[in-house]
Amino acid sequence: MGIFKKFFDKLKYTFKKTELNDDFYDELESILISSDMGVETAIEIMDDLRLICKQKLIKDTEHAQIELKQILINRLNANEIEFNYPLIITVVGVNGVGKTTSIAKMTKYFLNKKKSVILAAGDTFRAAATEQLSNWADRLKVKIIKQGEGADSAAVVFDAITSMKAKNNDVLIVDTAGRLHTKTNLMKELEKINNIINREYPEAKKLNLIVLDASIGQNSIVQVKAFKDSVNIDGIILTKLDGTAKGGVVYPIINDLNVPIIFTGFGEGVDDLDLFNKESFVDKILM
Amino acid sequence: MALFSSLSERLNHIFSKMTKHGKLTALEIKEAMREIRVALLEADVNFSVVKSFIAKVSELAIGEEILKSLTPTQQVIKIVRDNLIELMGGENQKLNISPKPPTVIMMCGLQGSGKTTFAGKLALKLKKEGKKPLLVACDIYRPAAIEQLKVLGKSIQVDVFERGTNNPVKTCKEAIQYAEKFSIDTVIIDTAGRLQIDEKLMQELKEIKKEINPTEILLVIDAMIGQEAVSVSTAFNDALDVSGVVLTKIDGDTRGGAALSIRAVIGKPIKFVGVGEKLTDIEPFYPDRMASRILGMGDVLTLIDKAQEAVDEKTAKELERKFRENSFDLNDYIEQVNSLKKMGGLKSVLSMMPGIGGKLKQIEEQIDEKKLEKNKAIIQSMTPKERANPDIINGSRRQRIAKGAGVEVSDVNMLIKQFNQSKEMMKMMKNPKAYGGKMAMIKKLMGS
Numbered sequence: 045m046g047i048f049k050k051f052f053d054k055l056k057y058t059f060k061k062t063e064l065n066d067d068f069y070d071e072l073e074s075i076l077i078s079s080d081m082g083v084e085t086a087i088e089i090m091d092d093l094r095l096i097c098k099q100k101l102i103k104d105t106e107h108a109q110i111e112l113k114q115i116l117i118n119r120l121n122a123n124e125i126e127f128n129y130p131l132i133i134t135v136v137g138v139n140g141v142g143k144t145t146s147i148a149k150m151t152k153y154f155l156n157k158k159k160s161v162i163l164a165a166g167d168t169f170r171a172a173a174t175e176q177l178s179n180w181a182d183r184l185k186v187k188i189i190k191q192g193e194g195a196d197s198a199a200v201v202f203d204a205i206t207s208m209k210a211k212n213n214d215v216l217i218v219d220t221a222g223r224l225h226t227k228t229n230l231m232k233e234l235e236k237i238n239n240i241i242n243r244e245y246p247e248a249k250k251l252n253l254i255v256l257d258a259s260i261g262q263n264s265i266v267q268v269k270a271f272k273d274s275v276n277i278d279g280i281i282l283t284k285l286d287g288t289a290k291g292g293v294v295y296p297i298i299n300d301l302n303v304p305i306i307f308t309g310f311g312e313g314v315d316d317l318d319l320f321n322k323e324s325f326v327d328k329i330l331m
Numbered sequence: 332m333a334l335f336s337s338l339s340e341r342l343n344h345i346f347s348k349m350t351k352h353g354k355l356t357a358l359e360i361k362e363a364m365r366e367i368r369v370a371l372l373e374a375d376v377n378f379s380v381v382k383s384f385i386a387k388v389s390e391l392a393i394g395e396e397i398l399k400s401l402t403p404t405q406q407v408i409k410i411v412r413d414n415l416i417e418l419m420g421g422e423n424q425k426l427n428i429s430p431k432p433p434t435v436i437m438m439c440g441l442q443g444s445g446k447t448t449f450a451g452k453l454a455l456k457l458k459k460e461g462k463k464p465l466l467v468a469c470d471i472y473r474p475a476a477i478e479q480l481k482v483l484g485k486s487i488q489v490d491v492f493e494r495g496t497n498n499p500v501k502t503c504k505e506a507i508q509y510a511e512k513f514s515i516d517t518v519i520i521d522t523a524g525r526l527q528i529d530e531k532l533m534q535e536l537k538e539i540k541k542e543i544n545p546t547e548i549l550l551v552i553d554a555m556i557g558q559e560a561v562s563v564s565t566a567f568n569d570a571l572d573v574s575g576v577v578l579t580k581i582d583g584d585t586r587g588g589a590a591l592s593i594r595a596v597i598g599k600p601i602k603f604v605g606v607g608e609k610l611t612d613i614e615p616f617y618p619d620r621m622a623s624r625i626l627g628m629g630d631v632l633t634l635i636d637k638a639q640e641a642v643d644e645k646t647a648k649e650l651e652r653k654f655r656e657n658s659f660d661l662n663d664y665i666e667q668v669n670s671l672k673k674m675g676g677l678k679s680v681l682s683m684m685p686g687i688g689g690k691l692k693q694i695e696e697q698i699d700e701k702k703l704e705k706n707k708a709i710i711q712s713m714t715p716k717e718r719a720n721p722d723i724i725n726g727s728r729r730q731r732i733a734k735g736a737g738v739e740v741s742d743v744n745m746l747i748k749q750f751n752q753s754k755e756m757m758k759m760m761k762n763p764k765a766y767g768g769k770m771a772m773i774k775k776l777m778g779s
Contacts, residue, residue, distance in 0.1 A: 074378055078378050082372075138580075140442070176476075178475075260556060261559075262373055284526075287441075288528060288559065288562050
């Protein structure tokens with residue numbers, strides 16, 4: 045509530061009068077737009093707020109803000125995720141969003157839960173991507189299956205599944221090449237990886253997680269759509285929330301594309317990952 | 332490179348509505364501005380930048396001048412375009428060169444903005460221009476970042492200077508001494524990505540700057556960045572007084588509103604854009620061209636530049652003659668496919684054509700660059716005689732060609748059919764009157 049209080053104070057200062065006038069709504073709308081929520085969603089939410097304030101006969105800004113916070117929370121995904129094992133997580137996303145770091149963090153998350161983890165260096169495209177993940181694997185003391193740069197990523201995944209089955213590992217996390225979602229070949233490669241996983245380990249639980257960078261704007265929507273066209277996307281890892289970026293773009297993604305946030309990342313350390321928390325996410329948007 | 336294409340779609344839509352109305356009323360301008368506001372916000376232009384832009388353009392647009400004019404739509408477009416150009420900084424600004432070598436270029440930016448890749452692209456570009464660049468690896472935090480730069484350096488045959496995870500300030504100093512000793516004229520420093528609010532790491536950048544006094548400090552920003560563009564660029568500029576900005580990753584379908592925001596807020600020029608994953612995918616940033624693209628007016632200048640690089644004058648003249656005489660044959664077709672490739676592929680060329688902007692998405696779906704390659708293989712399986720006279724290609728020749736190219740006979744048939752169609756099209760272009768109806772349709776498609 046501390047952060048939210050700051051928001052109250054800011055608004056109180058701006059709006060000495062407590063009536064709900066257009067200036068008040070405009071200011072709220074600009075806060076929402078500044079979170080990268082997109083103008084359409086922001087307008088929708090403001091319409092919701094006006095309606096609720098009217099229905100509940102709310103006349104002061106303080107109560108209106110509590111309602112706004114509730115609207116924002118309600119629009120986020122409802123279900124808590126439950127992980128079932130053996131679990132194969134394939135991590136996708138465009139270049140530079142923080143896929144590899146997120147994989148390291150998830151590894152730590154599952155290790156903390158006393159699960160055994162194995163990694164597959166499926167990004168055979170970017171220079172030194174395999175080295176980067178191997179580096180993390182060394183630090184976290186987990187096994188990594190890799191081949192050289194330019195190798196067939198599906199073959200790496202195949203090897204990883206074989207090893208996972210032999211060692212009875214609980215979790216396999218597959219790194220994939222970052223790709224601009226407009227590159228068809230690389231998207232085809234993803235489909236191939238998915239097919240291999242389904243074929244080789246049908247009984248394992250599979251999750252395809254997309255990594256989104258909180259500082260990216262409306263393009264994140266396009267990214268999720270494009271990946272969804274190729275493979276099923278089960279959830280979002282929203283990274284880089286330790287900066288001033290708020291990642292409001294997940295609102296249209298959750299609403300229109302029905303993809304929930306699973307994890308949030310907030311730093312470069314392996315422990316800087318949390319399961320998604322609606323309340324603190326909304327607090328930051330309103331900060 | 333479909334940057335801004337969605338924005339142009341919207342603006343075209345707004346203005347096409349206006350054309351139908353004839354003369355504009357103040358109310359219509361207000362409506363247009365409201366849509367421009369939404370379009371700009373959806374293009375991720377910063378909220379406050381949009382606000383002041385709209386206020387300014389509205390003021391200029393709502394006036395007697397425009398209401399009395401004969402083509403109000405064109406006037407509104409001109410005002411919006413002029414102001415977009417102004418907002419993005421007027422003219423293209425070149426890289427600063429130090430009078431006393433080496434020229435030191437320092438890169439900085441958030442994690443994942445594409446600094447390392449861009450450093451490689453810039454080094455390759457400078458090398459092609461006859462410079463002797465040196466890459467310096469100063470990202471000591473991200474695992475394997477130094478390795479990544481070394482792999483890049485090797486692939487473009489540019490030396491990479493590194494001191495492992497030693498203090499970056501010291502590494503930079505040593506790199507410059509090294510450059511002086513081996514008469515290297517350009518030093519490109521790749522620093523670690525950092526958040527603009529990370530005081531410790533921002534301090535490190537300030538120290539590097541203080542120690543080595545770079546000729547150029549380039550802030551690298553992901554063109555897909557959202558409202559954050561303003562706080563990121565402001566913070567880096569406050570700390571380092573950057574000399575320029577580089578926008579990366581505009582080869583996706585990003586709308587790139589950041590280009591507008593950054594210049595408006597920190598007043599520093601955008602010097603380059605990164606347009607793809609290949610190391611040759613680097614272009615200068617031209618505000619006027621970009622503004623034209625925003626408005627779907629095409630980016631003909633960039634196209635001409637690229638064409639000049641890809642096609643020599645003699646070949647171009649020869650081709651023009653063939654077009655005129657309608658003696659264009661399959662040899663020329665191959666030549667065209669090759670030049671297209673040099674120019675960045677068909678999609679890239681199309682996205683720069685006037686009037687295509689908004690329609691690129693539809694066209695993109697129909698273009699298959701692989702098909703061009705396939706056609707090339709087919710033509711290469713023909714004898715020189717067949718290439719020059721496609722008419723002689725009969726059934727058995729078709730079968731032989733298909734076998735040689737590893738395709739089906741139907742693919743060969745398709746290619747020959749297409750070739751004949753394009754010849755027909757060329758005839759139309761030469762003599763539009765005879766084909767009045769069809770030509771008008773094509774013109775309409777091209778948006779002129």
